[in-house]
Ligand SMILES: Nc1ncnc2c1ncn2[C@@H]1O[C@H](COP(=O)(O)OP(=O)(O)OP(=O)(O)O)[C@@H](O)[C@H]1O
């Protein structure tokens with residue numbers, strides 16, 4: 001308990017010093033391990049700190065298997081909607097169940113590390129379920145964000161976040177960027193010997 005309070009005070013201090021931004025780049029700090037930074041407890045602690053200051057908690061989720069600029073656009077846009085961004089990340093088991101036996105191509109700890117290295121991401125929570133709904137019950141974000149390949153009304157999370165007064169929104173989709181496109185392009189390239197060119 002004392003440790004949790006000390007963490008919260010330290011975060012609040014850095015939050016104020018950083019003009020509303022929470023600690024970043026936790027993976028690259030000596031002594032920090034991914035497991036600690038992807039725990040639900042860590043995300044809840046950050047949410048509690050922001051909530052106590054009257055800030056807005058934003059959450060998003062997905063597989064983020066092979067990070068690309070579409071992901072970064074959505075994550076940046078999500079972070080701008082509030083005071084912290086918590087990413088609910090599908091575990092390896094969850095990705096395989098959703099997308100097939102050849103996925104993920106990047107392990108959950110590497111996917112988490114990539115996300116945590118982004119300045120816009122404050123915390124990552126890895127979940128095993130088929131949807132982030134059970135995890136969201138523990139975080140209760142004010143805003144749930146997905147990219148424009150989803151519709152706010154069609155998301156299973158929309159009704160859930162509304163139940164505590166939150167809202168679900170979508171942010172613009174960056175055309176031509178998707179993990180499936182990258183993987184297909186790479187596979188075609190392997191067969192034809194041409195150079196891949198996903199993106200501008
Ligand atoms: N091109 C894009 N522009 C903006 N947001 C995107 C884009 N692609 C994915 N997103 C968003 O990023 C999050 C994670 O998406 P996801 O991991 O499904 O990416 P993906 O590239 O579509 O993957 P896959 O091809 O495996 O389905 C979701 O919120 C999704 O809406």
Ligand SMILES: O=P(O)(O)O[C@@H]1O[C@H]([C@H](O)CO)[C@@H](O)[C@H](O)[C@@H]1O
Pocket residue numbers: 061062063064090098129130131132146150154155156157
């Ligand atoms: O990476 P994806 O395919 O965008 O992630 C999925 O999104 C689903 C979405 O949030 C439903 O509204 C989610 O249910 C699923 O677990 C993946 O995170």
